[in-house]
Amino acid sequence: MFKTYQTKIKNKAIVLKNKESTPLYQFLEETARTFGMIERRLFVDMYVRKMPENELKVSYCAKHQITARQFNSIKKQLKGRIYSKNELKNLYIEETKIKIQNTSDIIKKKVEQKDKAHISLLKMIGNEKTFLKKVRSYRKLRKTLHQKKRKLYALTHKLEKLESDLEQQVVRICFGSKDWFHKQFNLKENNLTFQEWKKEWQARRADQFTFVGSKDETYGNQSCTYDLNNDLRIRVYTKDEPLYGNYVVIPNVMFPYGQEQIDKAKIATIGYTKGGNKAKYYKATTWKFIRKCDTWYVNASVDVESPQKTTLDHIGSVGIDFNAGFLSITDVDRFGNYLQSFNVPYANQHTPSEQIEQSLSEALKVAVNYAKEKQKPIGHENLNFNKKKLALKQLSPEQAKFLSGFAYSTYQSLLKDKCEAEGVRLIGVSPAFTSQIGHHKFMKKYGLSSHVSAAMVIARRSLKFNKIESMPVKHLLTGNPCKIVQISRWKQWKELTKQWKKYTFKSKIYLLNQL
Numbered sequence: 001m002f003k004t005y006q007t008k009i010k011n012k013a014i015v016l017k018n019k020e021s022t023p024l025y026q027f028l029e030e031t032a033r034t035f036g037m038i039e040r041r042l043f044v045d046m047y048v049r050k051m052p053e054n055e056l057k058v059s060y061c062a063k064h065q066i067t068a069r070q071f072n073s074i075k076k077q078l079k080g081r082i083y084s085k086n087e088l089k090n091l092y093i094e095e096t097k098i099k100i101q102n103t104s105d106i107i108k109k110k111v112e113q114k115d116k117a118h119i120s121l122l123k124m125i126g127n128e129k130t131f132l133k134k135v136r137s138y139r140k141l142r143k144t145l146h147q148k149k150r151k152l153y154a155l156t157h158k159l160e161k162l163e164s165d166l167e168q169q170v171v172r173i174c175f176g177s178k179d180w181f182h183k184q185f186n187l188k189e190n191n192l193t194f195q196e197w198k199k200e201w202q203a204r205r206a207d208q209f210t211f212v213g214s215k216d217e218t219y220g221n222q223s224c225t226y227d228l229n230n231d232l233r234i235r236v237y238t239k240d241e242p243l244y245g246n247y248v249v250i251p252n253v254m255f256p257y258g259q260e261q262i263d264k265a266k267i268a269t270i271g272y273t274k275g276g277n278k279a280k281y282y283k284a285t286t287w288k289f290i291r292k293c294d295t296w297y298v299n300a301s302v303d304v305e306s307p308q309k310t311t312l313d314h315i316g317s318v319g320i321d322f323n324a325g326f327l328s329i330t331d332v333d334r335f336g337n338y339l340q341s342f343n344v345p346y347a348n349q350h351t352p353s354e355q356i357e358q359s360l361s362e363a364l365k366v367a368v369n370y371a372k373e374k375q376k377p378i379g380h381e382n383l384n385f386n387k388k389k390l391a392l393k394q395l396s397p398e399q400a401k402f403l404s405g406f407a408y409s410t411y412q413s414l415l416k417d418k419c420e421a422e423g424v425r426l427i428g429v430s431p432a433f434t435s436q437i438g439h440h441k442f443m444k445k446y447g448l449s450s451h452v453s454a455a456m457v458i459a460r461r462s463l464k465f466n467k468i469e470s471m472p473v474k475h476l477l478t479g480n481p482c483k484i485v486q487i488s489r490w491k492q493w494k495e496l497t498k499q500w501k502k503y504t505f506k507s508k509i510y511l512l513n514q515l
Helices: 024-048 053-063 068-122 131-168 178-185 194-204 238-244 259-265 353-374 385-394 397-402 405-422 434-446 450-462 489-500 505-514
Strands: 002-008 013-015 021-023 208-211 224-226 232-235 247-250 269-272 278-281 285-292 295-303 317-323 326-332 338-345 378-381 426-429
Touching: 002 259, 013 024, 021 024, 024 053, 024 068, 024 208, 024 238, 024 247, 024 285, 024 295, 053 068, 068 131, 068 208, 178 194, 224 285, 259 295, 317 353, 317 450, 326 353, 326 450, 338 353, 338 450, 353 378, 353 405, 378 405, 378 450, 405 426, 426 450, 434 450, 434 489
Parallel strands: 317 378, 378 426
Antiparallel strands: 002 295, 013 021, 208 285, 224 232, 232 247, 269 278, 285 295, 317 326, 326 338
8 A cells, every 4th residue: 555754855055066055945946847837738738739648758858858757757747637637527517416406406396485475475465464574475485596596507507518528528727726816816805916926826836746656766766766875866857957967965854754664665675577687676656845835845655565454354343423523433243232332522613624634633543443452343434425515404504514525535534544554444334324223223222322323333334234224113203104114124214314304303302202
C-alpha cells in the first residue's frame, strides 16, 4: 500500500553556478512556474486539440528543454487532475438527477395544493374571517411554485450540459481555481486591486510540482533523489542549468513521521532484467512539492508493506456508528449478541477543519485499538454520499452542516488508514435501516441509546448473517399487518420507516415504551 509523508522545507541559501547564493524558495517558485506553464499547454494539446501523446513528448522535451522523466511527471499530474474531474462529473450527474427528481416531486405536491387552495377560494364570498389568510397562503404557494419551476429548469439545463460534456469527452479545468478567477470582476467587493489579484492568480497557478518515481531508477527517482545522507537532489530543467547547474541539493531533509519507511525505500534489492542481467531495484518514490502560505512542503509517496492482520474472523465484531460530535462503538460476539458499548467524543463545532480532523483521528484511534485488543474486525457503513445528503435534510442545520462531504470523506479515509496501519480488518456494510432496526429491536431490549443500537446493527451485519433482522409487527402504526409480513424484510422495514418518519425522536421513544 502507498503512504504519503510530509515535511517542511527550510528556506536555505543555495549556491548558483557563478558561486553566488540565492534563497531555495526562489528556485522552487521558478520550477513551479515552469511546471505549471507546461502543464497548461499540455492540457490544451492533449484534451482540446486531441494531439497524440507520443508526438507531444518529443516536441515538448525539445521545445521546453526538459527531460523525458520530467515530461512524464507533468503528464501524470495532469492525468490525475483529469481523472478527478471525470469522477466528480459522474458524481455531479448523479446528484443532479436526484435533485431533479426531488424538485419534480415538490412541484407536483405544490400544484395539487395550489389547485385545492384555488377551488377553496372560489367557493368563498370574500367576507369570511379566513379569506385574507387563504389569499396570502395561495399567493405564497404560487410564488414558491414559480421558484421551484425555475430551479427545475436550471437543474435540467445543468444535467444536459454535464451529460453532453461526458459524452463528447469535454474536460473543463480552471488552473488557479474558478472562484479566484471570478474575483477579478468584483475587485471592490473583495478589497483587491487588479495587480494584487493578478499576483495571487499567478501564484495559485504555480504552487506545486511533481517528480514521479520508478523502481529501476537510483533510490526510486532519478529526477528527485533522496540519498543515504538524507540529502534531496533535484534535477534542474535544462533551460535553467546555466544558472543553477545540473542539480540543486537540499541538505538534511528529515520527516517527522514516516522516516523509517522512506529509509527502507533507499535499500536496493537485486533483480534481473528481461535479458537476464543483474540489476538494482528500489521502491518507487514520488516527490510532490507544495506551497502553502508562503512555505514550501515536500510530500514523499512510497509503497510500504502492509502489516500482518491482527484480527480473527468468527469471534465477533465491533461496529462503529459515525455521528456529529461522537462515535458510538458496540462489541458483539460471534452470535451477534451484545457485549459492550461506549461513545468516544471529538470536537466538531466552532473548530477549524484541521482540528476537527485531528480530534476525529484520536477518536478513531481509540476505536481501532479496542478492536485490535479484542482481535475483532470493525464493521462500518458503506455510505452513499448522495443519499446521505438527502437524509441530512431531516437533521438540524448544525448537524447537517457538519455531517457533510468533508466529515464523511475524512472519517472513511482516516478509518481505512488506521485499520491498515494496525492490521485490523475493515468490513463495509449496507447502511440501510440501521437506525430504525436499532430503535425497534435492540434499544429497549438492552437499554441502549439510539446510536449505540445502530452500531450494534452494523456489527451484526458485518458478521454476514444471511437474513436481515425480522420486523416487529406490533410496531406497525397503519396498514394491514397480514399483507405487510408477506413481503420481503427489506420492504417491511421500508414501510415501517415510512410510518415512523414523521415522528420526532422523543415521540418515537414514547410510542416504543407504549408498545
